[in-house]
Amino acid sequence: MPLEFNIINSDSSCRARLGELKIRDQVVSTPIFMPVGTAGAVRAMTPLELKRTGAKIVLANTYHLSIRPGEKLIEKAGGLHKFMAWDGLILTDSGGFQIFSLPKVKVTDEGVSFQYEVDGSPVFLSPERAIEIQNAMGADIIMPLDECVPYPCEYNTAKNAMKRTSNWAKRCQKAHKNPKQTLFGIVQGSTYPDLRKESTENLLALGFEGYAIGGVSVGEGLGIMKEVLEETVPFIPSKYPRYLMGVGLPEDLIASVERGIDMFDCVIPTRYARNATVFTNRGKIRLTHKAYRRDFYPIEPNCKCYTCENFTRAYVRHLFAANEILGPMLASIHNLHFYQDLMTRMRQAISQNSFSKFKKEFLSSYSSLGPKTSARDCQFPED
Amino acid sequence: MPLEFNIINSDSSCRARLGELKIRDQVVSTPIFMPVGTAGAVRAMTPLELKRTGAKIVLANTYHLSIRPGEKLIEKAGGLHKFMAWDGLILTDSGGFQIFSLPKVKVTDEGVSFQYEVDGSPVFLSPERAIEIQNAMGADIIMPLDECVPYPCEYNTAKNAMKRTSNWAKRCQKAHKNPKQTLFGIVQGSTYPDLRKESTENLLALGFEGYAIGGVSVGEGLGIMKEVLEETVPFIPSKYPRYLMGVGLPEDLIASVERGIDMFDCVIPTRYARNATVFTNRGKIRLTHKAYRRDFYPIEPNCKCYTCENFTRAYVRHLFAANEILGPMLASIHNLHFYQDLMTRMRQAISQNSFSKFKKEFLSSYSSLGPKTSARDCQFPED
Numbered sequence: 183m184p185l186e187f188n189i190i191n192s193d194s195s196c197r198a199r200l201g202e203l204k205i206r207d208q209v210v211s212t213p214i215f216m217p218v219g220t221a222g223a224v225r226a227m228t229p230l231e232l233k234r235t236g237a238k239i240v241l242a243n244t245y246h247l248s249i250r251p252g253e254k255l256i257e258k259a260g261g262l263h264k265f266m267a268w269d270g271l272i273l274t275d276s277g278g279f280q281i282f283s284l285p286k287v288k289v290t291d292e293g294v295s296f297q298y299e300v301d302g303s304p305v306f307l308s309p310e311r312a313i314e315i316q317n318a319m320g321a322d323i324i325m326p327l328d329e330c331v332p333y334p335c336e337y338n339t340a341k342n343a344m345k346r347t348s349n350w351a352k353r354c355q356k357a358h359k360n361p362k363q364t365l366f367g368i369v370q371g372s373t374y375p376d377l378r379k380e381s382t383e384n385l386l387a388l389g390f391e392g393y394a395i396g397g398v399s400v401g402e403g404l405g406i407m408k409e410v411l412e413e414t415v416p417f418i419p420s421k422y423p424r425y426l427m428g429v430g431l432p433e434d435l436i437a438s439v440e441r442g443i444d445m446f447d448c449v450i451p452t453r454y455a456r457n458a459t460v461f462t463n464r465g466k467i468r469l470t471h472k473a474y475r476r477d478f479y480p481i482e483p484n485c486k487c488y489t490c491e492n493f494t495r496a497y498v499r500h501l502f503a504a505n506e507i508l509g510p511m512l513a514s515i516h517n518l519h520f521y522q523d524l525m526t527r528m529r530q531a532i533s534q535n536s537f538s539k540f541k542k543e544f545l546s547s548y549s550s551l552g553p554k555t556s557a558r559d560c561q562f563p564e565d
Numbered sequence: 566m567p568l569e570f571n572i573i574n575s576d577s578s579c580r581a582r583l584g585e586l587k588i589r590d591q592v593v594s595t596p597i598f599m600p601v602g603t604a605g606a607v608r609a610m611t612p613l614e615l616k617r618t619g620a621k622i623v624l625a626n627t628y629h630l631s632i633r634p635g636e637k638l639i640e641k642a643g644g645l646h647k648f649m650a651w652d653g654l655i656l657t658d659s660g661g662f663q664i665f666s667l668p669k670v671k672v673t674d675e676g677v678s679f680q681y682e683v684d685g686s687p688v689f690l691s692p693e694r695a696i697e698i699q700n701a702m703g704a705d706i707i708m709p710l711d712e713c714v715p716y717p718c719e720y721n722t723a724k725n726a727m728k729r730t731s732n733w734a735k736r737c738q739k740a741h742k743n744p745k746q747t748l749f750g751i752v753q754g755s756t757y758p759d760l761r762k763e764s765t766e767n768l769l770a771l772g773f774e775g776y777a778i779g780g781v782s783v784g785e786g787l788g789i790m791k792e793v794l795e796e797t798v799p800f801i802p803s804k805y806p807r808y809l810m811g812v813g814l815p816e817d818l819i820a821s822v823e824r825g826i827d828m829f830d831c832v833i834p835t836r837y838a839r840n841a842t843v844f845t846n847r848g849k850i851r852l853t854h855k856a857y858r859r860d861f862y863p864i865e866p867n868c869k870c871y872t873c874e875n876f877t878r879a880y881v882r883h884l885f886a887a888n889e890i891l892g893p894m895l896a897s898i899h900n901l902h903f904y905q906d907l908m909t910r911m912r913q914a915i916s917q918n919s920f921s922k923f924k925k926e927f928l929s930s931y932s933s934l935g936p937k938t939s940a941r942d943c944q945f946p947e948d
């Protein structure tokens with residue numbers, strides 16, 4: 183078995199658990215946050231800087247990489263790890279989430295047809311092809327092709343997509359030929375508890391080494407996502423790693439860890455960074471706001487990241503104003519460090535059975551915003 | 566005296582010299598290449614990476630920084646070194662070169678009026694104002710405002726600009742109030758030997774700690790630039806550091822060192838990097854060329870930079886194709902490392918009195934290009 187998962191401690195106050203994921207010669211602690219490097223690079227970060235933030239697993243995208251530069255080229259380069267010079271672990275998602283957000287998507291039992299977003303050329307992805315690509319690229323954890331429905335979604339549409347996802351999971355399992363890679367299953371079923379339960383049972387019957395929850399982060403909001411977790415997580419046996427796909431903001435991560443999630447990926451820290459939005463313990467702030475023009479404090483005064491140890495908000499703001507690439511670079515370093523630090527703090531809290539206390543303290547400070555921004559307004563405020 | 570300059574060895578075969586520039590508590594070897602960070606940041610580089618390339622002095626632009634974020638803000642931040650987190654040395658140029666390339670520039674004896682290139686707002690810069698800004702920002706070496714004429718330029722225009730530059734140099738010297746900073750003089754006079762001589766003599770009469778040669782790199786080409794150097798350098802006494810402004814390509818640097826130049830700045834390594842053009846010992850290549858799609862060698866096989874020690878041409882090419890910021894980042898690291906390495910090799914050659922031999926060997930290899938590109942075609946070839 184390429185993957186081993188051990189639970190070190192289950193928090194006594196909630197479903198949160200501290201775990202250890204062993205893959206190849208590497209051991210990583212969970213709950214874990216995995217930065218996203220869609221095209222085989224985490225945006226505006228060198229692998230060296232990425233490692234310094236504490237990242238252990240990086241996500242890359244099957245469908246994007248299969249088209250550009252092509253999985254055969256990556257295989258010839260010695261695999262994805264070597265190609266992108268990342269000696270940590272890699273997870274490749276099948277692209278389902280991205281594909282189903284594109285226009286002109288046509289899905290049949292065979293697979294999914296769509297237009298490549300860069301040049302409009304037609305692409306067809308079947309479950310078998312998704313695995314073939316991932317087998318060639320050689321990520322440590324690979325994902326089956328799934329059908330991800332939007333929110334809201336009618337019951338019958340959600341049911342059909344869930345059934346198709348189960349069938350595709352079986353075909354992916356059969357197509358999977360690289361024993362060094364771990365294949366996860368993906369639970370679908372939209373917001374319907376019976377469908378989520380059935381989806382989980384279907385996958386468990388097939389038997390995977392880890393279970394992902396897909397179909398969230400599609401606009402349903404934190405309240406409904408919590409419900410989905412509460413109606414899904416209990417059906418995934420404790421011994422398996424549980425991965426919530428595409429989530430999320432700090433408050434989403436905390437709510438999900440509390441409900442038993444072990445793994446996360448999300449573009450938020452890097453995407454927000456490129457828009458000058460950075461995370462602090464008091465909430466997120468947008469550095470292009472004029473309030474930071476003469477702010478000679480670090481983004482987060484207690485932060486140990488390269489950005490906060492060397493630069494002020496005023497300087498990073500200036501970089502964005504001057505359209506300097508160093509702006510997104512420094513903001514990305516900070517945001518990814520903030521996320522990894524948040525995971526570390528959650529793991530420490532779980533080890534001390536004090537997750538609920540941590541959550542309460544973090545959120546009370548995180549929502550007590552500074553005078554210049556408000557919790558929801560500051561996401562992309564105008565200057 | 567904030568600056569001390571010692572010549573360690575003068576090459577026996579040409580005017581090239583190995584020197585030591587002492588400023589504050591720092592000693593740097595010359596000939597030196599100074600990367601350009603116009604807005605207080607070398608594009609796509611963290612100061613940490615910049616330091617690793619071997620850079621010791623960084624250039625920043627007086628006129629850009631005075632408008633955005635403003636010199637008062639930089640002063641309040643603790644000066645430019647602290648603001649940009651650069652603990653090496655800094656040279657600020659007055660902006661003359663940039664200003665005179667803008668449209669709608671009006672120059673009188675008082676100073677120069679122009680429109681700020683970003684928003685079109687009117688700006689007036691006098692010699693006194695240029696020094697006031699630089700005194701506030703606190704760079705180690707500062708430059709007077711000069712009038713830079715285009716190429717070709719009529720004799721009388723060049724003469725008037727040279728005379729005005731001499732007068733402005735005197736006013737700058739008078740206005741200079743920060744004894745911790747070294748003020749250089751700038752020689753003008755276009756391509757006219759008598760004007761270059763007169764300009765140099767005027768500045769020497771005023772007395773500066775170092776002498777820059779301006780008005781080159783304005784489209785005159787290497788042949789004419791060599792002539793300008795041969796007609797100017799001999800008039801600048803050996804004991805002063807000589808700084809050739811805005812130059813250049815590797816072959817330009819070699820030709821200029823051979824003619825007695827000690828200091829250089831240029832945007833070429835970083836600007837070319839952002840266009841995927843990288844320097845190798847066999848010439849420059851453009852990575853977006855399809856020839857590099859399956860090229861799994863480093864950009865320069867013997868290079869010790871972070872990029873070449875970890876990534877292939879195929880990967881960096883992929884990053885540019887996918888519009889990933891990491892592309893310009895990795896190419897900038899390599900190009901700046903290549904330039905610093907070139908300077909190191911030149912200094913070693915001078916110390917062994919073998920500069921002419923080094924030049925011959927470098928240029929024979931540098932022009933013996935690989936099969937995929939040619940010396941001039943590869944600057945910005947189409948894919």
